[in-house]
Amino acid sequence: MIKVAFYDTKAYDKPSFEHYGAIHDIQFRFLETKLNKDTATLAEGCDAVCVFVNDSVDADVIEQLYHSGVKLIALRSAGYNNVDVRAAFGKIHVVHVPAYSPYAVAEHAMALLLTSVRRIHKAYNRTREFNFSLSGLTGFDLHGKTVGVIGTGKIGRIFIDICRGFGMKVIAYDLYPVEGIDYVSLETLFAESDVISLHCPLTEDTKHMINSSAIEKMKKGVVIVNTSRGALIDAEALLDGIKSRKIGAACLDVYEEEADIFFEDRSGHIMDDELLSLLISMPNVIVTSHQAFLTEDALNNIAETTVNNILSYYNNDGMCDNELCYRCGNIERCKKERKQRCF
Ligand code: NAI
DSSP states (O other): OOOEEEOOOOTHHHHHHHHHHHHEEEEEEEEOOOSTTGGGGTTTOOEEEETTTTTBOOOOHHHHHHHHOOOEEEEESSSTTTBBBHTTTTTTTEEEOOOOOHHHHHHHHHHHHHHHHHHHHHHHHHHHHOOOOTTTTOOOOOOOOOEEOOOOOOOHHHHHHHHHHOOOEEEEEEEHHHHTSBBOHHHHHHHSEEEEEEEEEOOOOTTTTTSSHHHSSSOEEEEEEEEEOOGGGGGGHHHHHHHHTTTEEESOOOOOOOGGTSOOOOTTOOOOOOHHHHHHHHEEEOOOOOOOTTTTHHHHHHHHHHHHHHHHHHHHHOTTTTTTTTTTOOOHHHHHHHOSSOO
């Protein structure tokens, strides 16, 4: 039996992981705490750890896991910016779930955008109080507007298809352009977009790509949608842009400092993060707590792929397609070219 310490467990994780675990003789040790240097010891006696987006898998944690005999870090997410893959190389193998439902995330991005531009969040609250006034609810048509999509991978491309269905003009920016999309420079995208939606990963290059100088180049009234990673946006610059009326609205499913806040019920607590409080207090900001992935279809795919990743590591001398490694310095190229395990 393979034993796996499952960090940051939420009620919605358990049914699908228990189901696939039971089929394949994998025993999950469900832990509510997040993985960090103080909680790494809870994985002792386990063969692998299973982590999510706000577990902190830095070099210290990797060292501790390595010495306690853990062989595999199984991310149950696509993004892996919270794992020091460089520190893991040669010690612990890292696998992820590259795609579980890109539709879930792209559809959530559009749900946030429509909610914002048609003021659905306000209308919902009003009619619950029998307030049927339309005052202040004027929106705008998406049809004919320009959307700038940054990152045209799996999610970005589905979001583009959805936007085209709405009759929007799509322009995009990506380091690796693909056929059938109208690519422009980042400057042009900032200058011409009525809506900007972020779908690229968080890397050293993309951190705070939406900062004060980027916002300065944008159209007045631009709507910014971020379902990717919080640190793509400098939240202080975003707040300044909202206060100065340059930014028309922000739809945020992610926030740079979300790790100790999101996924928990904080309604009875004083909110220490003043920046997040101010953003939420703005009438034109909508925040969801990293919920874009949360559909039944996605949860099922996440559990199935994670269990298959674990099995392929333990039962297969060959490679796991979903392994991440730092050997060649380019994770995407490495995944395509290698013929065996990373080390
Ligand atoms: P993907 O790997 O298919 O696509 C990412 C795209 O970004 C690629 O085309 C890549 O070339 C591009 N890119 C990389 N660096 C760039 C840069 N500096 N500038 C512009 N483009 C760049 O990834 P996928 O599946 O589309 O996911 C995108 C992001 O969505 C993930 O990195 C993750 O952070 C986020 N995500 C959020 C979820 C949520 O629940 N809110 C759930 C799943 C993913």
